[in-house]
Amino acid sequence: MSCVLCREAGGQLIWQGEKLRLIRAQEAGFPAFYRIVWNAHVAEFSDLSRPEREHCMQAVALVEQVLRAQLAPAKINLATLGNMVPHLHWHIIARFAWDSHFPAPVWASAQRPRDLAQEAALERQLAQLDALLARTLSE
């Protein structure tokens, strides 16, 4: 149980399935930052079987589609890195021209100060967004 994603949800739990879960990451500056976490402890995407990979990426795509439809972001960013927490999880991040790092990756240096008014406006949509994401993944 030394792995944090085996021990904890890893963020705000939005939906829990048999094979994977969706959490909202609660990363400062990026309100619409979600993660699909594979429930079992595997390190690499290719540790999954092909049907498991397809199941995983279908969940990622569904989350992406909801974020695009609801938020009209400038871009969606997807990534599975896991250098520090080698338990398979996919970052799904709605990016906006106003965010502190755009167009750089969220892991790079900030390009500008945070826009707290824009962040607050986005945060006001999160309860409804979370509920829609949970419904979509349940279908």
Next chain:
Amino acid sequence: MSCVLCREAGGQLIWQGEKLRLIRAQEAGFPAFYRIVWNAHVAEFSDLSRPEREHCMQAVALVEQVLRAQLAPAKINLATLGNMVPHLHWHIIARFAWDSHFPAPVWASAQRPRDLAQEAALERQLAQLDALLARTLSE
């Protein structure tokens, strides 16, 4: 034709398929950095149909499997960002404990100087690796 990935391969072309291609990115400091580029100009992963997404991710997984088997990296990093070049491409990066950024993402700040001897040793394997990747994607 303002999009660089519509105009050019985008790196060293390793394999060209009907729907997608594999290039080696030739990014300084990261010799085993490849990209699967979707040939048609689409911005987001979810712009693809489900069968297209599965085809795309099967290519990504095959590349990942070859990199793992041949190089035994500390971690594979996968990402599709496209904030600056919004033409769908997947970064597939073999990461090593000796690389300048590990365990940070390659887009973050360096953690240490580059290890040119380790990079050179890895570069000596690239011709064979490229050939094996091309054979694997052709099967």
